[in-house]
Amino acid sequence: VFRAGEPAELAFAIDVPKGWHIYAPEPGDAGLPTRVTLSLPVAWEAGPPRFPEARRFDEPGGIVTFGYTGDVAVSVPIRLGSGSVAGPAAVGAEVRWLACRERCVPGSAQLAARVPVESASQSAEGSAGTPGGGDSP
C-alpha cells in the first residue's frame, strides 16, 4: 500500500539483447539518451531516474559512446505528497531508447500500473482496508 508522505520507487529492468547496447543519459559522441517520462497522479513527485554505471564503447573513427548492455536496472524515486488522493491511482511511464549493434533500432515502452493509495490519516489510524483495484503490475 502506498501512503501519502512516504517514499516509493518505480523500478524497471530493460532487457537488452546480447550484442546490443542502449545509451546512458550522457551518451557521448553518438546515440540517444535513454529517457523516462513519468505520468503521475496529483501530488506525486519524482526524482531523476537512476541508471547503472555506464560502460564505454569505442568505435572506429574515435567515436566514444556510453551505455549499457544486458539487464539494465533503472529506478525512479517517487514521493507521495501530502495532497495525494486515497484510492486507486494510475501510475504511468514511457521509456524511450536507441538500441545499437552495427545498426540502430529506436524503441519505446509504455508502462502502466494501478496502485492502492492510503491517505496519511488512514495509515495513522491503522486502517487495514485498502481500496480495490490495486493490481500489482
Add this chain to the structure above:
Amino acid sequence: MQVIDFIVIVAVAGALSCGGVVSVDGPAEQPGASAAAVGAPAPAAQVGSKAPDFTLTDLDGKSVRLADFAGRTVVLEWFNPDCPFVRFAHGETGPLRTQPARHNASGVVWLAINSGAPGKEGTGLDRNRKAVQDYAMGYPVLLDESGTTGRAYGAKSTPHMFVVDPQGTLVYAGGLDNRPLGNGDGEATNHVDAALSDLAAGRPVATSSTKSYGCSVKYGS
C-alpha cells in the same frame, strides 16, 4: 518502501529480419577497448577555423570539391540512409524533406556525405542511389568510403551537420535540431536553419556548436 516494478524488453528481432541486412554478427562493440586500440583520433576541424577541403565523388562519378564553392555557404550533412535518425529526418514529415531545397533556392550549397566503409550499413552506390529517390533528395550524396573527410571534420553521427561560410570558415558543427526522431523538450529549434539565418543576416552564428545525435558513422577500422 513500495516499489512498482516492470520489465522492459528491447525488441530488435523485427529489425534483424528487414531486407538488405547481410549480417549483424560482426564484432560490433568493443566495450572497454582503449582509445589507443582504435588509434589516436586525428585533430578534427574546429568551429571558427578553416573548413577542411575535400574532393569526393558523387553517385554519378562526378568529382565534387569543397573549394569549388568558395564564396557560397555550404551545408554538409553526414548521411547513412539506413540510420533511423536519417530515415526520420528524410521522411515525409521530416525536416530534411524540404529544408535543403529551401536553402538551395537562396544559393546555399547542400551536400550529403556518407563516410561508411564498404560493406557497412547504408553504403554502396546502389543503396545510396535508391535513397536519393526514396528521400526525394535534390542534392548530391558524396561517398567517403575511406572516412578521410569524415575524420577531418570529426563527423561522429548521422545526421551530423556542418556549415561552412562563404569565406570557407566552419561556422557550425552539431545536431540538425533539438528533435531527434521528432522528440524533445522545450521549443523546437532547427540549429542549421538558425545558423543559416544568422549568416544570411550578416550576424555571427549565435549557436555555433551543439551536441550531435544519431547513429555512429560507420567508419572502417
